[in-house]
Amino acid sequence: MRIGELAERAGTTTRALRYYESRGLLPARRGGNGYRAYDEDDLRLLRQIRVLQDFGFELEETRPFVECLRAGHPAGDSCPASLEVYRAKLAELDAMVARLSEVREQVAAQLVQAEAARDALAAVDEEPRCELARGQGEETR
Amino acid sequence: MRIGELAERAGTTTRALRYYESRGLLPARRGGNGYRAYDEDDLRLLRQIRVLQDFGFELEETRPFVECLRAGHPAGDSCPASLEVYRAKLAELDAMVARLSEVREQVAAQLVQAEAARDALAAVDEEPRCELARGQGEETR
DNA sequence: GGTGGCGTTGACGCCGAGGTGAAGGTCTAG
DNA sequence: CTAGACCTTCACCTCGGCGTCAACGCCACC
Numbered sequence: 071m072r073i074g075e076l077a078e079r080a081g082t083t084t085r086a087l088r089y090y091e092s093r094g095l096l097p098a099r100r101g102g103n104g105y106r107a108y109d110e111d112d113l114r115l116l117r118q119i120r121v122l123q124d125f126g127f128e129l130e131e132t133r134p135f136v137e138c139l140r141a142g143h144p145a146g147d148s149c150p151a152s153l154e155v156y157r158a159k160l161a162e163l164d165a166m167v168a169r170l171s172e173v174r175e176q177v178a179a180q181l182v183q184a185e186a187a188r189d190a191l192a193a194v195d196e197e198p199r200c201e202l203a204r205g206q207g208e209e210t211r
Numbered sequence: 212m213r214i215g216e217l218a219e220r221a222g223t224t225t226r227a228l229r230y231y232e233s234r235g236l237l238p239a240r241r242g243g244n245g246y247r248a249y250d251e252d253d254l255r256l257l258r259q260i261r262v263l264q265d266f267g268f269e270l271e272e273t274r275p276f277v278e279c280l281r282a283g284h285p286a287g288d289s290c291p292a293s294l295e296v297y298r299a300k301l302a303e304l305d306a307m308v309a310r311l312s313e314v315r316e317q318v319a320a321q322l323v324q325a326e327a328a329r330d331a332l333a334a335v336d337e338e339p340r341c342e343l344a345r346g347q348g349e350e351t352r
Numbered sequence: 353g354g355t356g357g358c359g360t361t362g363a364c365g366c367c368g369a370g371g372t373g374a375a376g377g378t379c380t381a382g
Numbered sequence: 383c384t385a386g387a388c389c390t391t392c393a394c395c396t397c398g399g400c401g402t403c404a405a406c407g408c409c410a411c412c
Contacts, residue, residue: 147325
């Protein structure tokens with residue numbers, strides 16, 4: 071299998087495959103013409119990389135999984151090093167969710183406050199029809 | 212006030228200030244010697260930028276707030292454009308939290324499954340002491 | 353008048369995961 | 383024989399928000 075076919079079957083691009091190779095993640099044998107030659111095992115490794123990438127793992131974080139597969143294990147996450155990456159990623163995801171949630175609440179609070187301030191100003195502009203409020207309304211200008 | 216003092220008072224760097232100016236976000240007047248000259252209003256603008264940056268807003272997203280302040284409004288979020296940015300950011304944050312939470316659950320599930328598979332293999336390796344289990348244990352190899 | 357500490361512009365570096373394009377080699381079908 | 387579909391390497395571009403020089407100007411103090 072050549073690079074174009076592998077890329078298509080894994081739903082990625084030839085450029086990505088060459089990049090993975092440059093990172094030492096997915097080395098390729100070469101045919102007599104210099105073309106890269108891949109087999110079904112390479113497809114499995116590549117699919118493992120893609121799944122983790124879709125999860126947001128960095129390329130380096132997929133390395134233990136790839137090496138685990140290459141060592142002959144049935145799954146990329148059969149090795150302790152892969153489990154450690156899972157655990158680290160879980161902690162990282164939890165931290166990110168916590169941080170983003172906190173920011174979300176602060177932004178929401180800012181929005182509520184800013185809208186209240188806007189409405190208060192609008193009320194002051196429209197209020198002066200009322201005889202009692204007029205005096206105070208003018209004073210706040 | 213010169214650039215170094217402003218940077219220090221806002222807890223940032225001179226490099227950041229020159230960058231903001233290059234983006235047209237925080238233009239500076241110049242003294243006779245070519246030095247940038249800032250006043251207290253600039254400090255307010257800068258603080259607004261910093262707060263939003265700490266929230267994870269992109270520089271471009273802080274622009275409406277800065278222009279709002281420069282237009283003389285009491286707060287950076289007194290203008291409709293700023294409120295729109297708040298709302299867009301809230302939606303963005305919600306989407307990110309949702310996506311990350313989903314990924315978190317998938318990774319957690321993968322971890323649980325991988326640990327179970329590992330434990331199952333370990334059990335097979337240690338089990339054969341039991342007479343009844345030995346026959347089955349050997350077969351699974 | 354020299355030294356140190358500010359300021360100035362400009363240009364390149366960084367991070368990750370490739371995209372894009374040039375210039376060329378190879379293979380295959382018509 | 384030639385078109386075009388594939389492959390090769392090399393090298394620069396992208397995005398955001400600056401960091402880090404380099405080489406120079408300006409100003410105060412001793």
